Structure formats: structure tokens, C-alpha cells
Amino acid sequence: MNKKCVVIGLLGVHLDQPRKSRDRWATWRPTVAICQQEDLIVDRFELIVERRYSKLANQVIQDIETVSPETSVRAHPVTLKDPWDLEEVYAGLHQFSREYAFDTDAEDYLMHITTGTHVAQICLFLLTESRHLPGRLIQTSPPPGRGRSKQAEAASVQGTFQIIDLDLSRYDELAKRFRQEHDEARSILKRGIETKDESFNALIDRIEKVTLATKAPILMSGPTGAGKTQLAKLIYELKHSRRQVSGPFIEVNCATIRGEQAMSALFGHTKGAFTGANSARAGLLKSADEGMLFLDEIGELGLDEQAMLLRAIEEKEFTPVGSDQSIHSDFQLIAGTNRDLMAEVSAGKFREDLLARINLWSFRLPGLSERRADIDPNLDYELQQFTRNNGQKITISKEARKAFLDFAMDPATPWNANFRDLNAAVTRMGTLAEGGRITIDLVTEEIARLRSSWQTTDARGDDDVLTSCLDDSQIAQLDHFDRVQLAEVIRVCRQSRSLSQAGRTLFAVSRKAKAKPNDADRLRKYLQRFGLSWDELL
Structure with missing residues (x-):
């Protein structure tokens, strides 16, 4: 079934208005000319008209009916106090897109972006790109006029047109460039290493997409040594290469600062704020202005520092120690932790509101054994x-x-x-x-x-591992052999993403002798011997 061709466009107050009424057939008028194209049959024209130009609209509609009897024209009056006000124009066209009954199965839509103010043309582009207007763009151009007789101009007064499809995947050269940019970004985040782990590569792809799309905080979890600091630096490098940040990369290991020292290091202080404060200090949050702040081991911050940090993230303002004046700093935060922050919230050691704020984009980096x-x-x-x-x-x-x-x-x-x-x-x-x-x-x-x-x-850490899951009386009842073995099982479980993965690691040799190995069930039964479950180990 051939679809009907429907053009949606704005009445051109200047371009659709001939200099003299008697010259209108010798003057290029985009809205009329689009219906004069030999190889474009317009079944319907949806003409968006400012109410104050209804007279011009009526003349244009009559002329379209004259040059293209097969084209029906429908006028859509709008009221625009200022056609150069982006907010007002966008709101009006957006409202049109919501109220119009599109039928993409039966009709093809072309959005005419030659007429109207530049603001209106931009709004039509944005609404088409976002699929609020489900069609393609059409651009019309006047005929070349220099060195031509009036008779020659009149004979080709319809000019030319070009249809632009915003589905960029259809443009091979553009698609090639996008793939190249993606590969370059991916290479930056992987330090140029040709990693083979599918789940890690998928993780990097998602981090790349988030990195380039937002300045929202990013939370990276994972065991010590998994590469959180390196990845944070690479994220900064990627954003800096795309000119999304202009300030520096500031790195802070929160485990190395405590109490008043933490407040001063992070938020700065005034001269004389405390004993030894012989001069003012800007603080690391201010130093990260327009750049990126990486707070490694964020779970080590005290509750007071967490409250100040929350305000700095939400309001981009904070108050240095000893000052009564807030200062501004606009930075992107990346937080790193090897702790379970949800458990820390339950234990009252981490603010729930801060976790909610930094947990919008959360990525777990796997350890090397994974x-x-x-x-x-x-x-x-x-x-x-x-x-x-x-x-x-x-x-x-x-x-x-x-x-x-x-x-x-x-x-x-x-x-x-x-x-x-x-x-x-x-x-x-x-x-x-x-x-x-x-x-x-x-x-x-x-x-x-x-x-x-x-x-x-x-050997040094076995007791610490066991005491995190069992009480002293339970540990006292275990043989030394069971203590060593159970501690190792718990370590493997905590380094694994699932019970099945932990089972495959622990039974890597013996499972080969089984036709249908059920590693998760074997591990579950082993843990039950000590009154433990998978959930209790995490």
C-alpha cells in the first residue's frame, strides 16, 4: 500500500509573502513551491499559522489549491507573542505534536524547515529528532536567479527540495565515524588492553555511555585492587577529551583523613579556624571546580563530612571550617568503595540520603580472579x-x-x-x-x-573472616581444619557474583568428573553444615 505524503510546515511570513500581489506567480514562495515539485506528490499540507497572519494564509492556501488540486490544506492557528522566544515557540509546536493524530502506518510525514523564524526551525528539528514529530525533514531552496531572465525564473520558480532523514544509522559514513568514536572511548577506558571477558566489556560499554551522557555522581564498588582508581582517572581522561570537563582530576583516599582533618582537607578552612590554621585553605572540593573529584573509600567518611558532602553535591555549595560564607564548586563526583554501603546504612555508619544521591549510577568492578x-x-x-x-x-x-x-x-x-x-x-x-x-x-x-x-x-585473616559470620562459641566448636577451609569458602563467596560462580570456583576439579554438576547445591549444603546461607555472607 502506497502511503500518503503529508507535509507539516509553518507559514513563512516573509518568504511566502510576494513583494507585489501581481508578482506572486513569478516569486519563489517555499510553501507553495513545495507543492509544485514534479517528483513529489503532496496529498495533504498541514499549515501552522500565526493567527495574525490569517489573510496571508488564506491566499497561500488558495494558491496551493491552484497549482496542486490533489493537495488538501488544513490550517492550524497558533498564538505566538514572540516568535523568537524559544520556550514559547517550542511549547506551541510541542502542543501541536501531542494533539495531532499521526497515522504512520498509512502516511509519511515531512517537516518543512525552510519557513518560520530560525527559532521555529530549530524547534521543528528538535521535535523531529526526538520523534515527537514522527517523520523526516524537508528543505526547499529557491532557483538560482543571477544571470537569468524573468521568464526563465518564472518557468522554474518552484526551486528544488531535499529530504533529510535523521535516522543516522542509515548514513554509512556517519555510522562508521560513530563506531570509531565508540571504539576510541572504549579503548581509553580499557587503557588500550584488548580484554576478552564479555561481562567486563559490557560493563565498560555501559560506563562509557553513562560517562558521556551525564555529570551525575558515579559509584564504583569492588574489592581492593580491582582498578577503581585507574578507571576513575580514565573516565576523567575520556570526559576531558570530549571537553565535558575543564578542571583538574582530584583524588582523595578517605581512609587517610579523619575528623577535623577530613573537614579541613575536603571543605577547606579559614585562617584561625582552629589551632594550627595559620593560613586559609581552599579545600579539595574547591580545587575540583569544573573538574572531577574521586573520593576513594567513601565509606570511611564520618557522618558530619557525609552531610557536608551531600549539600555540596546537591547545591554545589559548602561552608569551609570556621567560615559563615558558602563557596561554590561545580564538580562531578566519582565515589569508590570496597564496603557494602547498604549494610553500612543499616548499621548507622553511612547516611541513607547520601547513598541515594550517589547511587544513581552504580558499577561493581570485578576482581582479577573473576x-x-x-x-x-x-x-x-x-x-x-x-x-x-x-x-x-x-x-x-x-x-x-x-x-x-x-x-x-x-x-x-x-x-x-x-x-x-x-x-x-x-x-x-x-x-x-x-x-x-x-x-x-x-x-x-x-x-x-x-x-x-x-x-x-x-592465616592471619581467617579469624577475622569467621568472626564476621559466626560468634565466638560457634568458632570454638570448629576443628582447625574446618576453620581454614570455611574461611577460604567464605572468601571465595564474597569475591563471586553468585552462588553458582562460587561453586564453580571451589569445585573446579571435582565437577569435571560429574555428568551434571550442581555446584550451587553442593556449596549450599556445605554452608548449611555451619548454619550459614549465601545471603548471610554478603
Whole structure:
């Protein structure tokens, strides 16, 4: 079925008005000319008319009926006190779009953007781009007039037209450029590392989209060493490259500031505000004006600092210590934490209103043990970084590389400190590499060192892990063997996204012997032996 062609346009107060009434057929008038095109049949013209120009509208409608009898014209009166007032014009056209009965199954719509004030044309574009007006744009142009006789002008007075489709996916070259920009942004956020983990790549894609679309706070959670600080710097780099921020990147580890020191460091102070305040201090929030503020370990802030921070985020104002005057700072906040802030709210240690404000965009960064497919490309990245930082090219033999990756990819390898462990391992091996080449002997030595350090750390932390889930009487009833094993199970569970993932890690070897392994059920039953459940471990 051929759809009807419907044009929607504004009456051109100047362009549709001939200089002299007797010259109207020799003058290019866009609204009339669009109905004179040989290869464009207009079935209906919806003419939006300012009420004060009804006489001109009637003349234009009659002329359209003369040149194109098959075109029906409907006038839509609007009242505009100031056709150059963006708010007023947009509101009027938006109201038209809401009231008009579009039938996209039976009709094609063309939005004529040649007539009307520039403000009106912009509004038509915006409403079409947002699909409030479900159609394409049409632009008409006058015939070339210089060096032509009046008779020649009159013969081609209809001029030309061009239809513009705002579906950018249809433009191959534009689509190619958009893909290139996306790939560049993605590369920035991944430091150029060709990561293979599908869930991590999807996470980066979502972070890229949010980064470029908003200045709202971003909350990044995940274990220590998962790369929150690095990602925050890369987000800043991406926004700065797109000119979305002009100020600096300010980084604060909230675990290193306490009490009055925290208030002063974050919000600044006046001279003499407290003992030792010999001069005024701007504070880090002010330093981040027009830039980005990264508050790592935000859960370490005290409740007073949290209240001040909430005001700074919402009102872009705060009061320095010792001052009675507020100062302004417009920054984007990225917050990092390895704590469960919801649990902190329940315990009264974190403000619920602040969490609600910074939790609009929340992303959990997985630890290295959850991204084992990305250890290989990250090993190359760390080798490149060592070369750049030390001015000495470091390579790794094929045999040594295989040995290290076998160890790194083993589900039993915990990577407690995540990427910090990997960076430290490459740094140690690179430093000891004679002739700039890491050998199998160096890898074997490093693996032994890592295992030893993890065992020492785990033994020291077993009691802390158990006391977070069991009381002293329950722990006292456990054999030493059960204590060690249960503590490790709890650690793996807390590093995993689901019960099934934790089960696959814990039973990585034995599950291969089962035709239908049910790792989640095995793990659930193990935890039940100690009166524990998955939810209690998180």
C-alpha cells in the first residue's frame, strides 16, 4: 500500500509573502513551491499559522489549491507573542505534536524547515529528532536567479527540495565515524588492553555511555585492587577529551583523613579556624571546580563530612571550617568503595540520603580472579608499563609465559590483591630479569613467593573472616581444619557474583568428573553444615 505524503510546515511570513500581489506567480514562495515539485506528490499540507497572519494564509492556501488540486490544506492557528522566544515557540509546536493524530502506518510525514523564524526551525528539528514529530525533514531552496531572465525564473520558480532523514544509522559514513568514536572511548577506558571477558566489556560499554551522557555522581564498588582508581582517572581522561570537563582530576583516599582533618582537607578552612590554621585553605572540593573529584573509600567518611558532602553535591555549595560564607564548586563526583554501603546504612555508619544521591549510577568492578580470561592481555600491558617506566625492554620466554598463565588461570589462585598482585609480580620478575628476558626459573620463584604471601595473609585473616559470620562459641566448636577451609569458602563467596560462580570456583576439579554438576547445591549444603546461607555472607 502506497502511503500518503503529508507535509507539516509553518507559514513563512516573509518568504511566502510576494513583494507585489501581481508578482506572486513569478516569486519563489517555499510553501507553495513545495507543492509544485514534479517528483513529489503532496496529498495533504498541514499549515501552522500565526493567527495574525490569517489573510496571508488564506491566499497561500488558495494558491496551493491552484497549482496542486490533489493537495488538501488544513490550517492550524497558533498564538505566538514572540516568535523568537524559544520556550514559547517550542511549547506551541510541542502542543501541536501531542494533539495531532499521526497515522504512520498509512502516511509519511515531512517537516518543512525552510519557513518560520530560525527559532521555529530549530524547534521543528528538535521535535523531529526526538520523534515527537514522527517523520523526516524537508528543505526547499529557491532557483538560482543571477544571470537569468524573468521568464526563465518564472518557468522554474518552484526551486528544488531535499529530504533529510535523521535516522543516522542509515548514513554509512556517519555510522562508521560513530563506531570509531565508540571504539576510541572504549579503548581509553580499557587503557588500550584488548580484554576478552564479555561481562567486563559490557560493563565498560555501559560506563562509557553513562560517562558521556551525564555529570551525575558515579559509584564504583569492588574489592581492593580491582582498578577503581585507574578507571576513575580514565573516565576523567575520556570526559576531558570530549571537553565535558575543564578542571583538574582530584583524588582523595578517605581512609587517610579523619575528623577535623577530613573537614579541613575536603571543605577547606579559614585562617584561625582552629589551632594550627595559620593560613586559609581552599579545600579539595574547591580545587575540583569544573573538574572531577574521586573520593576513594567513601565509606570511611564520618557522618558530619557525609552531610557536608551531600549539600555540596546537591547545591554545589559548602561552608569551609570556621567560615559563615558558602563557596561554590561545580564538580562531578566519582565515589569508590570496597564496603557494602547498604549494610553500612543499616548499621548507622553511612547516611541513607547520601547513598541515594550517589547511587544513581552504580558499577561493581570485578576482581582479577573473576576475570581470568583477561590475565593474558593484562600481562602484556604490565610488561609494556615496566618497559616504559624503567626504560628497559622486558620480554618473557614462551615457556615462562605458559607457566605463569597456567598458574594465574588456575581457579585455586586467589589473587587476593587483584591487579596490584599482578603488577607487583611483573615488577619483581622484570627487575630480576637478566638480559631483559623473564625465564621459567624467575616465574617459578615468583609463583612460590605469591603462594607464600597469600598463605600468610590468609592465616592471619581467617579469624577475622569467621568472626564476621559466626560468634565466638560457634568458632570454638570448629576443628582447625574446618576453620581454614570455611574461611577460604567464605572468601571465595564474597569475591563471586553468585552462588553458582562460587561453586564453580571451589569445585573446579571435582565437577569435571560429574555428568551434571550442581555446584550451587553442593556449596549450599556445605554452608548449611555451619548454619550459614549465601545471603548471610554478603
